[in-house]
Amino acid sequence: MKDKRVLSGMRPTGPLHLGHLHGVLDNWLRLQEQYQCFYFVADWHALTTEYESPKRIPTFSKELLLEWLTVGLNPEKSIIFIQSAIKEHAELYLLFAMFTPVSWLERNPTYKDMIQNLQHKDLATYGFLGYPVLQAADILIYKAHHVPVGVDQLPHLELTREIARRFNFLYQQEVFPLPEPLLSKVAKVPGLDGRKMSKSYGNAIFLTDDEDTIRQKIQTMVTDTQRPRKSDPGDPENRCVAFQLMRLYSSPEELAEIVAECKAARLGCVACKKCLAEKVVSALKPLWERRSQIEAQPHLFEEIIISGNEKARSFARQTLEEAKEVLFGTKWY
DSSP states (O other): OTTSEEEEEEOOSSOOBHHHIIIIIHHHHHHTTTSEEEEEEOHHHHHHHHTTSGGGHHHHHHHHHHHHHHHTOOTTTEEEEEGGGOTHHHHHHHHHHTTOOHHHHHTOHHHHHHHHHTTTSOOOSHHHHTHHHHHHHHHHTTTOSEEEEOGGGHHHHHHHHHHHHHHHHHTTSOOSOOOEEEEOOOOOOBOTTSSBOOGGGTOOOBTTOOHHHHHHHHHTSOOOTTOOSTTSOOOHHHHOHHHHHHTTTSOHHHHHHHHHHHHTTOSOHHHHHHHHHHHHHHHHHHHHHHHHHHHTOHHHHHHHHHHHHHHHHHHHHHHHHHHHHHHHSSOOO
16 A cells, blocks of 8 residues: 555644544554545644744744654654655645635535634734635645545545646646545543543643652543432433543553452542553653653654655655646746
């Protein structure tokens, strides 16, 4: 499958948490063993909502790359790069913008949802409306065959496919493949309060949290609200948020024992959450150790970034030159 390309990226808007680890990065690690993967820091995309405080983006970008390497993304197996370092993205975005109907962008359900959910930000900007076109350029400039997405992101990918179809039709040449979604089962990672884990909700356990912070956070997690006393039988599978997180860190045998002990009122919530905290700490310790090793070699870290950018640029430049030659009917500089 290494002849097939996969592309995905993340916006650098803050530290990563367990939701990112289990919901996205675990999947990326599997994909890099099967495909030729391109993973990028989407710093231009971050500007669509963070344009009022852009000076934080370079710091967040470096931190994001560091955390990717920490969890195991391998620059020998994947091309890891920064979006804004590859100017060809912006040029292909400009070309796509010339023929993309505004109505395609306005009917995008994610656009409407974000406008509604981020009312504290002024998102009535050209950049925010047009970011799906930039997203299409990100994908198509590497002629990606697959894009890992959740069900809620399918409209974005379909818009990318529509833009590819329109380009190929208008200029009568199949320059861009139509990328297919890679729908995978995404781990549902609950936050401390039971909602989806998110830094904006203030309910996240971050990959950079230390041991004591993790233990303190997990002790605040919501458990079975219908079990006020340890002597009351619980129902962890249906009523306990902490147990949903426990599923990610325990074997089926361990989970069965927890359920049995909880339902029999022999295992209390405090003891159970202490056990969960130790499991999370134990799972993150190798990541902390790897991060320390990477931070101890700053020159190697910079070399990885420069090398990844160069590899991505060589692919992007070739595609852009091909697209421009088809569009203008001749080489055009």
